Amino acid sequence: MNAAVITIGKEILIGQITDTNAAFIGQNLTETGLEVVRMITVADTVESIESALKEASEYAGIIISTGGLGPTSDDVTKPALCRYFQTSLALHLPTRDHIQQLLAARNMQMNELNAAQAMLPASAQVLFNQYGTAPGLWFEKEGKYYIFLPGVPFEMKAILLDYLLPELKKRFSLPLILHRTIMTQGLPESYMAERLQDFERQLPPGVSLAYLPSYGGVRLRISASGRNRQELEHLVDGQIQLALKVIQPFVYGYDEESLPEAIGKILRERRLSLSVAESCTGGSIAAAVTSVPGSSEYFKGGIVAYSNEIKEKELLVPAGLIQKHGAVSKEAVMAMAGGILRKFNADLTIAVTGIAGPGGGTPDKPVGTVWIAVGDKSNIVARAFRFGENRERNIYRTTQTALNMLRMLVQGIDIHAVFQGLP
């Protein structure tokens, strides 16, 4: 069954806040088996609310709306609902009692604004809001269902999870939709799509594939709908195995796992420690590694050697090496990796040096040129990359690529072979 989400509030339209309510509702409705076909955001005026309801009802059988039910916008929203559903306001006693209790708990007296919140459209079924003064409202009209929730996120979430979703599951026989996401890093989207052409062609009916790119990484979402969870899981798992046949070395995890999380898991399992030596990433690799709770179990620390003086003094890069080969060179990155391994006495290391930009490029080594090394005490692998011109992205892509190379190293993947022929 199709669903639409309406969020009401000028603060969303002027970009003062990001609409996280719509995403939360979208995710939960999808997981319940509804298909969200449209999201609409409108200002809190009678006309725009009415027109959004009308519009949404053309595409969806269930319309869920948030916002515009608080005490300050009552005068606009509830009359709009009364007009649309041809009903009028009436005192709802349980709501009045609940408001009174809430206020008493905060040592507050009921004022006119609070009292008005207990006046609700007579034809609505009331959804209890344990955390706030504005309850949810449920209407039926011409075979369509309309649900109005308050805009305060934790109040909305509580009503949705505790009352609305169970009610929807009870009333409708919903198909099951299963999504799984394959997290990849290192293969550009266009190369990925080329490798997966045959895979896409063989997708069974009811199974779909979506590409969700981010800098250098691509998330592949496989979706399937049906009636039986076990069958669906089996179906999707089978499809994932097929996809892996052509992209396996680039897959680091599933279902929104981050690359630092995936690495943390591997290092913890294998009881390996890590230290990093950073130049152009300026601390971003260490920051990514330590974004994971519990990373102190495997991360010893690192050195950000932004100046050549510090590279020599703290990372033990031999005097003269930088002068001879340059700070952005295979020789330099290998020396940095070796230096931090000796100093921090960790099992594994990442070292990077490059030109993040916008300054510092030369015809020979333009902005975006980066050397990355990963290794342990017996073996260090280094590779050069040519990223783009944007500083922020160069730092991010260097960080992700370095972490991905570390993962490949630990998993025994041949890094040079995997990157052969790739940009």
Place this chain on the structure above:
Amino acid sequence: MNAAVITIGKEILIGQITDTNAAFIGQNLTETGLEVVRMITVADTVESIESALKEASEYAGIIISTGGLGPTSDDVTKPALCRYFQTSLALHLPTRDHIQQLLAARNMQMNELNAAQAMLPASAQVLFNQYGTAPGLWFEKEGKYYIFLPGVPFEMKAILLDYLLPELKKRFSLPLILHRTIMTQGLPESYMAERLQDFERQLPPGVSLAYLPSYGGVRLRISASGRNRQELEHLVDGQIQLALKVIQPFVYGYDEESLPEAIGKILRERRLSLSVAESCTGGSIAAAVTSVPGSSEYFKGGIVAYSNEIKEKELLVPAGLIQKHGAVSKEAVMAMAGGILRKFNADLTIAVTGIAGPGGGTPDKPVGTVWIAVGDKSNIVARAFRFGENRERNIYRTTQTALNMLRMLVQGIDIHAVFQGLP
């Protein structure tokens, strides 16, 4: 003039990503003097894109859409546009050349998918995308303007800011809206609002104040509308001076300047160098400092000492000190600051040690307890903070607070006095 925003992508409808593009576009259109009346999100199917365009055109004269322009098979926007605008795809040579250049810079070959991106609807005006392969498209139909931008945020933002907004300002006689933003750090929003009560009451007609909070920092946006730029600038400048009277020590810059940028400006001006010693922030302070182009002029580097062993060995924290006082203590943070100053021989330093969480807290030092020190060779100032329970926010707030303390130190602000009485 009314505007509508359409975002295309199933990943938004199913709640897999939060729609930050719509917020960015909403904010920028509003600041340009357009009124955003509706936002619509639809799936990437020809039918839903067409119906969204039709719907949006009923409310708005300018329709801006993002997403669905990528190279993969789930991107169907272009066929939908050909149908809606009754045109067909044609090879756009400048776009093909640009794609070729982008690929060449990354050592990539053009494949079929990339080549297809140069096929554009013939009746569209092309908006150059310097960062990506999918350009923006501009159409006119029955007196309405339709603009399509790629969904990758930084590509969308660049086209919007560099081409689209200037073009809209040129074409339409939009009222002049002047915004200036005061960037503050360190004073919580409720304290800020209390200090600014009198200021808010005296705001002249046509001038408004908005609070745009983020973790620990608050942006104050002062807006004024009128017809004469000089008059508006004079008016807003006067208001800023009034606000500064009560919040000056917390103001680090204006108009979306970042704290690391503000610090970079000060350090460059005064020819001072910086090194950092980080524990709980795990590299985030160094990463923030080096996010600024040209930071190599003043940033020497730093040490991420995640383990106590590294604090002693690399940051010269005396043996026994951590055992006696704990790694999260005034003594430890002062020793870390002194150690990195001696080792890196920089003029200034930041040192931090704390419990980012979720593990590692004790009744005495709960998660969120952080010691921050800033100083130079003659004077080090340390202060304890108690942030929250969320790891990511603790790291971010520690980073921002540490940078802000460094700014105050260099600007001669009495740090202890300024933070007196604050949480």
